[in-house]
Amino acid sequence: MPELPEVETVRISLEPLILGARILELRELTAGVLYNWTGQPEAASGRTVTGLRRRGKYLLLDLGPDLLLIAHLRMTGQFKYEAQPPVWQKHDHIVISLEKPGTGKVWLVFHDTRRFGRIWLLRPDQTCQIAGLASLGPEPLDPQLDSETLRLRLSRHSRTNLKAALLSQTVIAGLGNIYVDESLFLSGINPQRLAGSLSPGEAAHLLSCMQKILQAAVNARGTSVKDYVDALNVRGSFQYQLQVYGRSGQPCTQCGTPLAKTRLAGRTTVYCPHCQPI
Numbered sequence: 001m002p003e004l005p006e007v008e009t010v011r012i013s014l015e016p017l018i019l020g021a022r023i024l025e026l027r028e029l030t031a032g033v034l035y036n037w038t039g040q041p042e043a044a045s046g047r048t049v050t051g052l053r054r055r056g057k058y059l060l061l062d063l064g065p066d067l068l069l070i071a072h073l074r075m076t077g078q079f080k081y082e083a084q085p086p087v088w089q090k091h092d093h094i095v096i097s098l099e100k101p102g103t104g105k106v107w108l109v110f111h112d113t114r115r116f117g118r119i120w121l122l123r124p125d126q127t128c129q130i131a132g133l134a135s136l137g138p139e140p141l142d143p144q145l146d147s148e149t150l151r152l153r154l155s156r157h158s159r160t161n162l163k164a165a166l167l168s169q170t171v172i173a174g175l176g177n178i179y180v181d182e183s184l185f186l187s188g189i190n191p192q193r194l195a196g197s198l199s200p201g202e203a204a205h206l207l208s209c210m211q212k213i214l215q216a217a218v219n220a221r222g223t224s225v226k227d228y229v230d231a232l233n234v235r236g237s238f239q240y241q242l243q244v245y246g247r248s249g250q251p252c253t254q255c256g257t258p259l260a261k262t263r264l265a266g267r268t269t270v271y272c273p274h275c276q277p278i
């Protein structure tokens with residue numbers, strides 16, 4: 001599932017290609033993927049892409065000051081940029097044709113094999129109706145974020161383990177199974193610890209490790225362990241830097257102890273019992 005670094009990579013890959021482009025047509029090939037809350041079927045037509053932003057795992061396209069296209073890729077959602085007229089493939093659900101001055105006509109295809117991905121077309125005042133977006137915690141890479149904020153937000157989940165609290169999106173935005181496990185390993189903190197049990201020093205260390213991991217993953221253009229690719233079909237390379245995710249039973253890169261596996265918040269969780277003691 002694309003997490004913060006993958007969605008940010010999609011955003012970075014799309015920005016030079018479609019910023020300033022005018023939407024000619026937004027076409028639904030499959031019903032039930034697009035949620036158009038504007039009441040106008042052709043709301044996107046004629047609109048110019050004035051901004052590409054990311055919030056947590058959501059990708060936000062500004063279509064002028066009063067319209068937004070918001071996407072959540074969920075498990076397998078993918079935007080494919082095409083400079084040639086695309087031939088529809090199975091699992092292509094939405095096709096947006098655009099015209100950019102100097103480039104001519106281009107296409108953005110939303111492809112999703114599992115079909116859990118969602119796209120919304122809405123006004124800025126309607127974004128609060130997307131519950132997952134409205135309840136997001138702060139951005140981990142925001143330089144304004146301080147570790148005391150993280151500690152206090154974690155302490156509101158005092159009876160939850162750290163893994164579940166960090167996955168919830170409401171404590172902090174954008175981390176999924178890969179980057180929670182990697183951040184906790186780098187910080188030496190056990191994922192089974194209670195979310196409210198971190199000392200100020202531990203919270204500061206965790207935030208700093210989380211930021212290092214996420215920034216390194218953005219720099220590596222994300223992690224491609226299964227099918228993640230960016231808008232130009234380019235795979236990420238952070239999978240070569242993973243220390244614990246997908247490595248249960250293999251020796252810890254720091255101490256050689258076999259990495260342990262447990263299930264927390266319904267997700268496989270890998271950690272080093274020696275480097276991350278309870």
Ligand SMILES: [Zn+2]
Nearest residue numbers: 252255272275
């Ligand atoms: Zn270890």
